[in-house]
Amino acid sequence: MSIEEYEVIIIGAGPSGLSAGIFVARQRAKCLLISKDLGGQMNMIPKLENYPGTIMSSGPLLAKTLENQYLTFNGEMTFDTVERVDEVEGSTDLKVKTGRSEYLTKSLILAPGKVPNNLGVENEIQFQNKGVHYCTKCDAPFYQGRTTATVGVGGYLLESGILLSRMASKVYLIYRGGQLGGDKDMIESIKKKNNVELVPNSSVTLVSGNNSLQQIQIKDNSGVEKMINVDGLFVEMGSKINLDFVKHLVKLNTKGEIEVTDGGKTTHPAIFASGDATNIPYKQIVAACGDGAAAGISAFNYIEKLKGKPGIRSDWKKTIGDTVFHY
Numbered sequence: 001m002s003i004e005e006y007e008v009i010i011i012g013a014g015p016s017g018l019s020a021g022i023f024v025a026r027q028r029a030k031c032l033l034i035s036k037d038l039g040g041q042m043n044m045i046p047k048l049e050n051y052p053g054t055i056m057s058s059g060p061l062l063a064k065t066l067e068n069q070y071l072t073f074n075g076e077m078t079f080d081t082v083e084r085v086d087e088v089e090g091s092t093d094l095k096v097k098t099g100r101s102e103y104l105t106k107s108l109i110l111a112p113g114k115v116p117n118n119l120g121v122e123n124e125i126q127f128q129n130k131g132v133h134y135c136t137k138c139d140a141p142f143y144q145g146r147t148t149a150t151v152g153v154g155g156y157l158l159e160s161g162i163l164l165s166r167m168a169s170k171v172y173l174i175y176r177g178g179q180l181g182g183d184k185d186m187i188e189s190i191k192k193k194n195n196v197e198l199v200p201n202s203s204v205t206l207v208s209g210n211n212s213l214q215q216i217q218i219k220d221n222s223g224v225e226k227m228i229n230v231d232g233l234f235v236e237m238g239s240k241i242n243l244d245f246v247k248h249l250v251k252l253n254t255k256g257e258i259e260v261t262d263g264g265k266t267t268h269p270a271i272f273a274s275g276d277a278t279n280i281p282y283k284q285i286v287a288a289c290g291d292g293a294a295a296g297i298s299a300f301n302y303i304e305k306l307k308g309k310p311g312i313r314s315d316w317k318k319t320i321g322d323t324v325f326h327y
Contacts (some may be wrong), residue, residue, distance in 0.1 A: 014040030016275025039063030131213020152236030264295030
């Protein structure tokens with residue numbers, strides 16, 4: 001049976017992968033987007049306030065909108081899990097093996113995103129986006145004047161505590177060790193906050209409530225448990241990025257992120273990357289979309305050059321007579 005061939009395959013249907021798909025498919029390149037789900041971390045955002053040009057939206061709604069745009073330009077999409085990417089001997093092609101199929105592609109865009117580490121306590125999933133959050137930068141503004149708690153490690157926890165202290169009336173800062181870890185200046189800043197209560201040598205063992213989070217149970221190292229009333233709990237335990245399927249082809253940094261240069265270029269000439277799985281400094285939707293668009297244009301230019309064509313400088317163009325203007 002023959003393997004279906006594509007000019008560009010994109011892995012990941014978060015904001016970055018979908019944006020890359022729009023910019024590739026719009027150039028009429030044969031494009032396939034492969035993902036386990038639609039939206040990725042956007043599905044954890046019930047209210048989306050900081051995406052330019054969009055008011056009163058949500059993560060899932062933006063994901064659906066981007067998907068519709070991509071499909072409008074005749075891009076193809078399948079929900080599957082990529083298991084392995086390999087070079088094809090004697091060819092510039094790459095072979096993409098998924099749980100259900102195999103594909104050949106001239107170019108690959110990696111946009112798998114990252115997945116926040118859970119606490120692993122009972123009812124945690126039930127209260128996701130109903131008081132339990134995994135991105136303080138994204139959701140702290142919804143807790144103006146309310147009671148919150150944050151649990152996590154190192155710099156993630158410190159940053160979460162400082163952000164919440166500027167908005168919430170009360171912040172419980174919960175950590176397993178006896179001392180806070182991370183930047184000394186940030187630690188001193190946290191200790192001076194009147195609305196922050198440090199809860200050392202402790203962990204969150206239960207979250208509870210009715211329709212939304214109302215209480216969390218905390219257990220200290222001696223086994224003593226207590227319930228605290230909170231409106232929101234922020235989990236800042238870091239994130240994981242799964243790149244096992246492709247780490248033999250691209251360079252990763254010490255954090256396990258894909259190292260990219262301008263235009264989403266990786267160390268492999270046919271592979272481009274964008275979004276939270278890369279070493280971009282700001283893990284925000286708008287940044288992921290912009291970098292996805294750039295990676296899409298870079299991938300398209302790569303396949304054009306394989307054909308001996310010059311590629312494009314931008315996505316927008318107009319033909320007047322025999323001249324094509326890019327702007």
